[in-house]
Amino acid sequence: MADSWVDAAERIGADLHLELTGPGGRRAALIRALREAVRGGRLPPGTRLPPYRSLAADLGVARNTVADAYAELVAEGWLTARQGSGTRVAVGASSTLSGQRPSAESPGPAGHPPERAPLRARGPRHDLRQGTPDASSFPRAAWLASYRRALQQAPNEVFGPGDPAGRRELREALTGYLARARGVRTEPGRIVICSGFAHALRLLFTPGGGVLRGPLAVEAYGLAFHRGLLASAGVRTTALPLDADGARVERLARERAVLLTPAHQFPTGGPLHASRRSAVIDWARARDGVILEDDYDGEFRYDRKPVGAVQGLDPERVIYVGSVSKSLSPALRLGWMVLPERYVDGVLAAKGEREAWASVLDQLSLADLIASGAYDRHVRRMRQRYRGRRDRLVEALVARAPHVGITGVAAGLHAVLRLPPGSERSALEAAASRGVALDGLAAFRHPESDMAPQDGLVVGYATPSEHAYGAALDALCRILPADTRLPDTERGIFAG
Numbered sequence: 096m097a098d099s100w101v102d103a104a105e106r107i108g109a110d111l112h113l114e115l116t117g118p119g120g121r122r123a124a125l126i127r128a129l130r131e132a133v134r135g136g137r138l139p140p141g142t143r144l145p146p147y148r149s150l151a152a153d154l155g156v157a158r159n160t161v162a163d164a165y166a167e168l169v170a171e172g173w174l175t176a177r178q179g180s181g182t183r184v185a186v187g188a189s190s191t192l193s194g195q196r197p198s199a200e201s202p203g204p205a206g207h208p209p210e211r212a213p214l215r216a217r218g219p220r221h222d223l224r225q226g227t228p229d230a231s232s233f234p235r236a237a238w239l240a241s242y243r244r245a246l247q248q249a250p251n252e253v254f255g256p257g258d259p260a261g262r263r264e265l266r267e268a269l270t271g272y273l274a275r276a277r278g279v280r281t282e283p284g285r286i287v288i289c290s291g292f293a294h295a296l297r298l299l300f301t302p303g304g305g306v307l308r309g310p311l312a313v314e315a316y317g318l319a320f321h322r323g324l325l326a327s328a329g330v331r332t333t334a335l336p337l338d339a340d341g342a343r344v345e346r347l348a349r350e351r352a353v354l355l356t357p358a359h360q361f362p363t364g365g366p367l368h369a370s371r372r373s374a375v376i377d378w379a380r381a382r383d384g385v386i387l388e389d390d391y392d393g394e395f396r397y398d399r400k401p402v403g404a405v406q407g408l409d410p411e412r413v414i415y416v417g418s419v420s421k422s423l424s425p426a427l428r429l430g431w432m433v434l435p436e437r438y439v440d441g442v443l444a445a446k447g448e449r450e451a452w453a454s455v456l457d458q459l460s461l462a463d464l465i466a467s468g469a470y471d472r473h474v475r476r477m478r479q480r481y482r483g484r485r486d487r488l489v490e491a492l493v494a495r496a497p498h499v500g501i502t503g504v505a506a507g508l509h510a511v512l513r514l515p516p517g518s519e520r521s522a523l524e525a526a527a528s529r530g531v532a533l534d535g536l537a538a539f540r541h542p543e544s545d546m547a548p549q550d551g552l553v554v555g556y557a558t559p560s561e562h563a564y565g566a567a568l569d570a571l572c573r574i575l576p577a578d579t580r581l582p583d584t585e586r587g588i589f590a591g
């Protein structure tokens with residue numbers, strides 16, 4: 096039987112494109128080229144290299160030149176050579192995807208590590224970055240069952256061009272779900288399906304005349320990615336300071352729109368106080384303004400009564416946006432906008448004549464998942480699991496770092512560890528050196544905010560899989576600064 100392509104590749108080794116340039120002869124050039132291919136990620140760990148003879152023939156060099164180059168890289172730790180399994184890229188050899196050009200002289204993993212690659216690219220040992228649910232808990236069986244039912248029951252027109260508003264089945268299911276779970280008041284005709292919050296921003300602020308215009312007030316701490324997206328659409332953002340009751344909406348000035356995370360301020364973690372919720376609605380009514388409500392993790396509230404959506408207070412003054420990115424997976428790219436009547440046509444026009452973003456079969460599957468009750472069951476199960484993780488995080492800190500304050504624990508998939516002023520950077524460096532990936536608060540601060548910078552670590556406790564969580568917690572406790580208490584005045588802005 097003929098070899099499969101994979102078998103053949105395994106037997107003869109990877110096909111390599113290498114350019115032998117630079118000083119020092121062919122051997123030195125080959126060593127440099129191989130090192131760069133490993134470090135740049137073109138040759139991932141475990142890749143089998145071609146036998147000396149075939150690489151020598153490809154490159155037009157002597158067989159010994161290749162043998163010497165391999166031997167040198169084995170000695171440096173970039174490659175491994177084992178009888179019977181050929182020469183392979185070493186596991187642990189740096190494979191950054193950062194696009195940085197490393198210097199050819201920098202030593203390999205056997206010596207000191209080359210320039211530090213961003214943890215995100217390297218795949219950290221302990222992943223405590225906020226923003227992701229536990230990917231190993233995606234409800235595969237329930238999704239598959241819903242997908243199968245959706246496919247079996249779908250009328251033929253489903254396989255034609257999609258309606259940009261989204262499938263009616265999903266908009267109906269969401270109308271009921273959002274009313275029940277989040278206190279959102281709407282009807283299917285006011286819902287537009289999108290691929291998530293980021294897409295909603297793009298639809299609302301299309302360059303050259305979208306539904307909304309800047310300047311847009313945003314919370315002084317928020318997702319830089321969203322601010323960047325707005326900036327690239329030409330939207331200026333102004334920074335609303337925060338205090339223990341959430342965004343200080345009384346500071347709204349000339350803006351006609353404000354972006355808030357009222358259920359769970361991102362990333363500091365408190366809910367917007369009831370008095371501020373009604374104040375911002377009053378502001379919108381008085382100024383003909385609009386509130387953009389980012390309800391990114393509203394389903395996950397642990398200790399108190401659920402905090403409903405602000406949208407329920409006045410559906411004509413709030414654009415409510417949610418997605419499955421925290422409840423199921425950010426990879427699905429499925430979300431929804433609940434719109435005041437006056438924005439529906441504009442958003443549909445921004446979407447275009449046909450659905451170009453959200454797969455219709457995914458929409459139907461989600462509709463089935465919600466209608467069958469499986470979505471609620473999944474959310475409840477995950478809420479319990481994340482609450483358990485949150486409790487373990489709090490217990491670990493109480494036992495091992497009682498001086499570190501923790502906030503934002505009543506809800507969501509992340510918490511904030513408060514650090515003394517000036518200590519965030521060194522804590523992040525300590526984390527990186529131990530393979531713990533997480534973000535510092537500084538990464539979320541609006542560059543023009545007039546608030547005093549706050550030091551802290553944002554810990555995404557949902558991100559690791561269940562079996563990896565204990566080790567991640569242990570590693571986290573080891574990198575926290577030694578006992579230094581926060582001055583009382585520094586406790587100000589954090590609630591919950």
Ligand SMILES: Cc1ncc(COP(=O)(O)O)c(C=O)c1O
Pocket residue numbers: 226227290291292293294318356361389391417418419420425430
């Ligand atoms: C503050 C905030 N808003 C919204 C989202 C969801 O974004 P999307 O729906 O585009 O995946 C996230 C997810 O990480 C988030 O952190």
